[in-house]
Amino acid sequence: MAKLTVAITADARWQQVLARDAQADGQFFYAVKTTGVYCRPSCGARTPRPENVAFYLTTVAAESAGFRPCKRCKPDQQPLPAVHADKVAQVCRLIESAEVMPTLTQLAAHAGLSSYHFHRLFKSITGTTPKAYALAHRAQNMRQQLAGNASITDAIYAAGYASNSGFYDKAAATLGMQARQYRQGGANTTIHFALAACSLGSILVASSDKGICAIAIADDADGMLRELQDRFPKAKLIGGDQAYEATVAAVIAFVETPRLGLDLPLDIQGTLFQQRVWQALREIPVGTTVTYTQLALNIGMPNAVRAVASACAANSLAVAIPCHRVVRLDGSLSGYRWGVARKQALIKRESET
Numbered sequence: 019m020a021k022l023t024v025a026i027t028a029d030a031r032w033q034q035v036l037a038r039d040a041q042a043d044g045q046f047f048y049a050v051k052t053t054g055v056y057c058r059p060s061c062g063a064r065t066p067r068p069e070n071v072a073f074y075l076t077t078v079a080a081e082s083a084g085f086r087p088c089k090r091c092k093p094d095q096q097p098l099p100a101v102h103a104d105k106v107a108q109v110c111r112l113i114e115s116a117e118v119m120p121t122l123t124q125l126a127a128h129a130g131l132s133s134y135h136f137h138r139l140f141k142s143i144t145g146t147t148p149k150a151y152a153l154a155h156r157a158q159n160m161r162q163q164l165a166g167n168a169s170i171t172d173a174i175y176a177a178g179y180a181s182n183s184g185f186y187d188k189a190a191a192t193l194g195m196q197a198r199q200y201r202q203g204g205a206n207t208t209i210h211f212a213l214a215a216c217s218l219g220s221i222l223v224a225s226s227d228k229g230i231c232a233i234a235i236a237d238d239a240d241g242m243l244r245e246l247q248d249r250f251p252k253a254k255l256i257g258g259d260q261a262y263e264a265t266v267a268a269v270i271a272f273v274e275t276p277r278l279g280l281d282l283p284l285d286i287q288g289t290l291f292q293q294r295v296w297q298a299l300r301e302i303p304v305g306t307t308v309t310y311t312q313l314a315l316n317i318g319m320p321n322a323v324r325a326v327a328s329a330c331a332a333n334s335l336a337v338a339i340p341c342h343r344v345v346r347l348d349g350s351l352s353g354y355r356w357g358v359a360r361k362q363a364l365i366k367r368e369s370e371t
Contacts (some may be wrong), residue, residue, distance in 0.1 A: 026068040035071070043097050047074045049085040050251045056080040061091035083239060090241045098360045107130040109136075113152045123147060143318055145294045154290035171356065207253040210245060211237050216273050220361050222246065223266045224255075230282030233269060233336045235356045249334075273337050276304050276368045280338055288332065291322075295329035302343045305368045309347050 026032050029342050034042040042059040049056035050066040054190045056074065057063060073082040077087070089093040096104075109125050111315065120128075125148055126136035140148050173346065210229065211224035220239040224232040224246055232249070234242045256262075272280040286296060297317045302308055308316070330341040333355065342361040346352050354361035 023069045026071050028074065031059070031073050032068060032071070034046055035192070037066065038062065045260045047076060047371065048072070048085065049080050049082050054085055055088045056085040056093060056349075057088040058091045058093045058097070061088055061093075063088065063090050074241075103143060105131070106140055109140065110151065111143070111149070113148065119149075119152045121338050132350050145317055146290065147295075151290065154293075156194060165360045187337050207250065207255060209246075209250055209253045210256045210259050210265075211243075212259070212262055213243065213259060214266050214270060218268045218273065218356075218363060221266075221270060221273065224267045225262070225265060226285045228285040230265070230269070230338065231287070233283040233338055234334070235273070235336050235360060269338075274367075276337070276364075284338060286330075286335070286336060286339070291325065292329045292332055295326055296333060299333075299341055299343065301342060307343045307349075307365060309343045310344055310352075311347060313344055340364075343368075 031042070031046055031048070035048055040060040045059075047056045047058065048066075049072045051070045051072065052066070056077070072083070074083065074085075080093075081087075088107075106129070109129055110130055112120065112125065122133050122137060125140075126133040129136050129139075131139065137147065140151075144151060147151065147152070156345050162296040209224050209226055211222060211232075213220060213222050216223070216235070218235050219237050220242065221233070221361045222232065222234045222239070223230065232246055234245065236242050268280065268282060272278055286293060289297065294317050295313065298313055310323050310330075311320070313330075314320050316322045317326070319326075327344075330344055331353070333339045333341045336342075336356050342354060342364045344352075345365075351358050351361055351365075
């Protein structure tokens with residue numbers, strides 16, 4: 019008996035049972051000989067004596083050994099987080115396919131939950147509210163429609179807006195500019211920009227009337243300018259504006275001394291998922307780093323590590339959205355849009371200031 023106790027307590031799985039580690043759920047199950055039941059590692063039942071415990075990799079193996087599923091943690095059923103995630107995924111598909119945005123009550127009924135519980139659950143899993151999700155989905159549809167050959171009116175209805183006014187009331191927030199301007203590559207839009215030098219090389223800063231829309235750092239100043247022109251081929255680009263120098267100076271000061279912060283509005287345009295990742299990046303404290311896996315966990319999507327990495331790569335606001343603070347699982351530096359050497363320099367600078 020003593021040898022068995024030692025063997026169980028030395029097993030890493032026993033520590034996960036003691037910690038009620040939910041992340042271990044599905045990896046193994048533990049059975050209790052005195053009660054005849056088997057449980058998930060996260061089960062909230064009273065902790066058994068180690069000598070009465072046996073581990074099994076599957077529910078089939080546990081039941082074949084004569085154990086029955088615990089009525090508290092229901093190990094033979096889908097884990098509750100997975101059930102919740104599936105409910106929210108079904109609601110997201112409903113929102114995406116609906117011609118008219120369903121009410122909160124209708125969405126909650128579809129999920130089989132109360133409106134209050136559903137709203138909290140949806141926000142905890144997606145990071146946003148059902149209404150915000152629907153608006154972001156329509157905005158994404160609108161961008162796709164405008165990129166095609168549909169007329170603006172047809173695009174508005176195809177994207178799921180009930181009326182022209184329903185879209186135009188929010189056009190600037192949806193696209194960053196008016197629909198016709200967006201379709202025409204920023205036509206009739208004014209973007210101020212400046213090229214300057216900082217300790218990391220040449221820096222380009224550009225702003226729309228909503229805020230800073232681009233910060234790039236590279237050795238090739240002309241290349242950065244061409245990239246800005248490609249993003250807004252028909253916008254009116256104004257460079258060398260003396261009044262804009264204060265904005266550029268503030269950005270450069272932030273690059274040189276990150277702990278100063280950047281108290282300037284940002285014009286952040288991206289998909290709903292990208293914006294969630296970028297917001298999580300902005301919440302990483304100066305002087306610290308996280309892994310892509312940790313960042314995925316921070317937004318409540320642990321299986322979206324690759325998508326998180328892609329969102330980091332799509333960031334067009336260097337340092338202001340600090341994607342340089344994300345590293346590989348082993349702590350090494352991965353690719354960085356503005357060069358790995360700059361990423362290393364930024365991390366070192368932030369750890370020292």
